[in-house]
Amino acid sequence: MTEPITISHAADPDTIETVYRRRHGDFLRVAAAITGSPDAALDAVQEALARAYARRRSFRGEGSLEAWLWRVVVNTARNAKRDAPVVAEPVEREAAVADSDPRETIVRAGVAALPERQRLVLFLRYYADLDYAGIASTLGIRRGTVSATLNHAHEAVRRLLAEEESS
Amino acid sequence: MNAPYDPVVADALGRIAPDVDADPELLLRRAKQARGPRRRSWLVRGGVLAFAGIVVAGGAAVAATKLDLVPWLKTKSNSNIPSRSIRTGAIAVRRLPKFAARMPDPPSSRAALWRSLMARVSLRPTPTGSPNGFWRSRA
Numbered sequence A: 001m002t003e004p005i006t007i008s009h010a011a012d013p014d015t016i017e018t019v020y021r022r023r024h025g026d027f028l029r030v031a032a033a034i035t036g037s038p039d040a041a042l043d044a045v046q047e048a049l050a051r052a053y054a055r056r057r058s059f060r061g062e063g064s065l066e067a068w069l070w071r072v073v074v075n076t077a078r079n080a081k082r083d084a085p086v087v088a089e090p091v092e093r094e095a096a097v098a099d100s101d102p103r104e105t106i107v108r109a110g111v112a113a114l115p116e117r118q119r120l121v122l123f124l125r126y127y128a129d130l131d132y133a134g135i136a137s138t139l140g141i142r143r144g145t146v147s148a149t150l151n152h153a154h155e156a157v158r159r160l161l162a163e164e165e166s167s
Numbered sequence B: 001m002n003a004p005y006d007p008v009v010a011d012a013l014g015r016i017a018p019d020v021d022a023d024p025e026l027l028l029r030r031a032k033q034a035r036g037p038r039r040r041s042w043l044v045r046g047g048v049l050a051f052a053g054i055v056v057a058g059g060a061a062v063a064a065t066k067l068d069l070v071p072w073l074k075t076k077s078n079s080n081i082p083s084r085s086i087r088t089g090a091i092a093v094r095r096l097p098k099f100a101a102r103m104p105d106p107p108s109s110r111a112a113l114w115r116s117l118m119a120r121v122s123l124r125p126t127p128t129g130s131p132n133g134f135w136r137s138r139a
Helices: A013-035 A038-054 A065-083 A091-099 A102-112 A116-126 A132-139 A143-166 B007-015 B024-066
Strands: B083-088 B093-095 B100-102 B113-118 B136-138
Touching: A013 A038, A013 A065, A013 A116, A013 B024, A038 A065, A038 B024, A065 A116, A065 A132, A102 A116, A102 A143, A102 B007, A116 A132, A116 A143, A116 B007, A132 A143, A143 B007
Parallel strands: none
Antiparallel strands: B083 B113, B093 B100, B100 B136
């Protein structure tokens, strides 16, 4: 697991860049999982980074800078997902889904149907390798809530896989 | 404390993990460029708000002055109030609508005395302007 960078003072641009370079791939993966689109993920991470620069004085050093950046990225990606216009699936995307493994399609649809908090906890746990504290700080919830939500999400995904195998 | 890791769930999520590839330095440069115009737009917005505030405050002040919206607030000086000057010789008693002034000991000289009565004065003003200082008010 990547150790978070913890500083006690206001975030300076160099430290933000250091964290960003270490977590660039994870930021993009989680943002893409939230928005459902690689292009939207690129825009969201770029926007999140710009916001982090602009609002770096609001970071008071109460937690890790990485957790603060994760919060900015996740919130920006959620906003992008919410504000994205609802459009029909492109033909290429439909063809790609049709060609993909049916199990992947079922898992994708099942994860998309989970409550948002369960989805976010799963993404942060398995795509960003964050621990309880990191997930709790990113989502602004208690560690106990993270644990319970993760357990529920595990059960949901396992139930989904079992139904898929039985059918 | 590390969160539990479920290998079955990890495998399932790994199958649908999004694959996004981008140059981190390119995103960094774009993010740095993106924050510039935003700051300028806030400066412009603040300037417009400040200008609008000045215009509104100035308009309110002009309206209050011209339309006398706050009559208790006197902005004019007393020099604008009409006054009346009397220039006459020494007299024993001068009765005025609101008060009377008496000169107990008329001066021996016939030098001219003068006084000015202002319209906006208290009920019994102390006469001023007497060259010898013996004008007195009387109830």
